[in-house]
Amino acid sequence: MGGLIKSSIARKVAMALSGLFLVFFLLQHFTINFTSIFSEDTFNELSHFMGTNPLVQFVLQPVLIFGVVFHFVMGFILEIKNRNARAVKYAKYNGGANASWMSRNMIYSGLVVLAFLGLHFYDFWVPEMVHKYVDFAPEDPTRYYTELLHRFESPVRTGVYILSFVFLALHLWHGFASSFQSVGFNNKYSVGATKFAKAFSIVIPLGFIIVAIALHFTH
Amino acid sequence: MNLTLKIWRQKDATSKGAIVDYQVKGIEGDMSFLEMLDVLNEQLITKGEEPVVFDHDCREGICGACSLQINGEPHGPDRLVTTCQLHMRKFNDGDTIYIEPFRAKAFPVVKDLMIDRSAFDRIQHAGGYISVNTSGNTIDANAIPVNKDDADESFEAATCIGCGACVAACKNASAMLFTSAKVSQFALLPQGQVEATDRVLAMVNQMDEEGFGNCTNTGACEIECPKGISLENIARMNREYLSASLKG
């Protein structure tokens, strides 16, 4: 993948665009999840649509998976390249003096989010795939909400989810706003956009946390 | 004041280096950081030891030669200054100060604290100019009016002194701020438009070839830049690069 996009700026832009795509997905995911705390039916309805609509299943889903994989593989490639760009490390490096923790540790916040994605796939996506394409179980448009509740039974799991969302927030805090800079969007309008991005990176993960807690206690 | 210095010593490019401890006494607040090192070197020479080698020349913050990583920050804790303009009043009696060279694979150590920044020169060779003959047979200077704001912004970008603090500060050792400053200077002027496409492609290509890291927008470069070169230049270069790539 690194070979396809050779120049540093092209890679940077690719990171930004894939990130922006994932941000958009996150918003959509959050919207559906959020319905679960006030309307079981709406949630089931939307989930059923997402789970059965062929466009979503066979076009958007692969694109999304590609986007995720691209984003983290490119992230790894860049991280390795960047580490190599400084062969001898500083004996003393005061990174905190000139850059935020978030911006310096995208790889770690990203890795936590990636691990979380693994868990999340294990929790939802794998059973879903098994349900649909291995067992060929009959479709029940009302099963989604129950399954969801079931996942948030365990306080440990809920805790892990919450922690992961905190890291997601940290990742977004730098990543979202920084993607504007990467694509060259830096003018009088980008000031407002940056504020929006910062707000987004708090509000959305916080929303996910609220959903998780709500579901845990609904049980 | 009395200080403990932990200084990187390295005989030459191929030898291994290490941090060595030194003590200096009687340092005054009015001394510049390099004058403090002069005191140490005078001490070393008297003892028959080799003085610490570091790059420096104008000692008034403009030539861009001095390049020390002081306590983990390029040009030390003060802002908008080069090492030569950092004064000892920023330190306290009894302090321990780490002094290392600017580190990047593209900036190999020459000796002790002196590094080879010819990578920057090569980026400039690749396209950091306007191809105009120096015959003087150009049009009258005032025949090219330039919007004052653009001219001022171009000037701000052009104030880069090529010291390499941006690379040294960046956790990825990226040279985007340096390269973008030069690209911006010309991109903002009508004279620079003719070659704008080729210039940005050539300079970014050379920058990548030199082995600098990628920009991850941490903003450390802008904070540490002794001339306060803005991150806007990087955004501008990204734009220029994208549109140049699309043009082919």
Add this chain to the structure above:
Amino acid sequence: MSILDSKIPEGPLADKWTKHKNTINLVNPANKRNIDVIVVGTGLAGGSAAATLAELGYNVKTFCYQDSPRRAHSIAAQGGINAAKNYQGDGDSNYRLFYDTVKGGDYRSREANVYRLAEVSGNIIDQCVAQGVPFAREYGGLLDNRSFGGVLVSRTFYAKGQTGQQLLLGAYSAMNRQINRGKIQAFNRHEMLDLVKIDGKARGIIARDLVTGEIERHSAHAVVLATGGYGNVFFLSTNAMGSNVMAAWRAHRRGAFFANPCYTQIHPTCIPVSGDHQSKLTLMSESLRNDGRIWVPKRVEDAEAIRAGKLKPTQLSEEERDYYLERRYPAFGNLVPRDVASRAAKERCDAGFGVNKTGEAVYLDFAAAIQRYGKEKALTSGMHNPTADQIRELGEKVIEDKYGNLFQMYEKIVDENPYKTPMMIYPAVHYTMGGLWVDYNLQTTVPGCYAAGEANFSDHGANRLGASALMQGLADGYFVLPYTIGDYLSHDIRTGKIPTDTPEFDQAEKDVKDRIEKLMSGSGEHSVDYYHKKLGKIMWNKCGMSRNEKGLKEAIGEIAALREDFWKNVKVPGEANSMNPELEKAGRVADFLELGELFAKDALDRNESCGGHFREESVEQDGEQKGEALRDDKNFKYVSAWEYKGEPKDAKLHKEDLVFENIELKTRSYK
């Protein structure tokens, strides 16, 4: 008849250069490819010359001791560059720039050279703008100008306080273009250690690779020295730490005459010395004098109280201040030429009115300018009853726009806020008008060896006007030398490549290696800096802003003794065959120790006061000008060109009489 032939073309002044260009020999483009030129030094003069020569088709090799051509000390010039563009419509012309330069130089420069300089000055601006140099502009998009000391028109182009940097980066970019084309080979971190002559002609140099310590031979059909001035002979100066006289001095030892070594410019607006640790001095652009008013307390008691820290300058009322430049020179006030301003500051400080710890500082005050600009700004922005604070704030903003970076630099160094309390300044060595003697073609007395920029003596006479150094460097490099050198090289089209395995190169290399060995074998009592500082003290005290026979004679003896001690007792640690900055310094100081003596000898010979050279024996005795410098045109209207004859004391003086056909010699009066 002197053996010096200045080769000034015949004809009326304004036609000389054009006529000369039309009649000198040219090298055809195909032949240029077979000709090599070495350019030592990559500042404004060297960088622009290298770029232009390469562009014309010659194969160019450049040498600089810095790690990149971009770091040459031209970069530190702040204020601006003069050009007779008359964009402001204030009556400027080539003639006026020529006149101001000759007058400012106290009638000790060559008319024809100066006129040529004025003639090409406009081209420089055109060239630089085309290269993308971001000069300051007005709102209409056209270039802005400011005025500078010693002249009555606004002809100075500038890029905030960093004009030198922007012009140098322009020349560097022109070089980069040629490097990319393969026409320039840049040898950075290389120092020229000797000039190689074959059959009397300059044919190459011996250089040391400063990283490996290797001694290298480089041959060429001509050698251009653009290695700057020798202000560092004073140890403390505004020059860069590495600025040195080695290349010029080596050429001098090989037969190039050294002209007017005693002409030194002491710049009036530098940050005062703070202590013995001081390694260099920092200049504050002279443009500050456009808005700053210079003063000291009227009463000695007040000055003493200020020095003791008991009184603040802002506590003194207008009546208690002595704006001594405005008092002594009502016509020019704070904008008198540099030498006049410097001597006036020294005079006040020597009389006990100095205002810092060491007693060697005067005030440069912006309070009046802040008020003036503040009121103006309030008026134009429609504020009807601005408060004092608002006016102050607006005024400070205007000052910040104009001089922000200088004020910031001052605050970093001195730790005082110059917006709130007056700056302290004191004169410091800044520029050397003397240098290698060159003819109209910029050729030294060694055929094939040229000198450009500050390294030559040609255009500024005994004193240089502000913003003229950049002009001269670029004029020499872009527009003069590349053409005049062709006249010489046209005889070399059949020479072929110059081999480096000749006895002349062998000998030069051996001389260089012997000298290095001798430097390394000193018994090791004192560091190089120890000697450099001692030399500096002698120079500053006895060959500084004011000179007299007794002091100069003492200086000659003291420097000779110091030189002898240096060669016996200097301690150079490390090895010769690797990077060794102490060895580099030692070689440079060794040459300063010779130059310093010649400097004093020249100053002793010139028993008149002219420009930057002030002899206490030669002052006006009465009348309005009483106490001011007295020039002696009858006896000293010549260029002193010194021929090397072994020890500096044996140097032989040759005089080039200066002929003034277009300007009447007058006493410089700025009253």
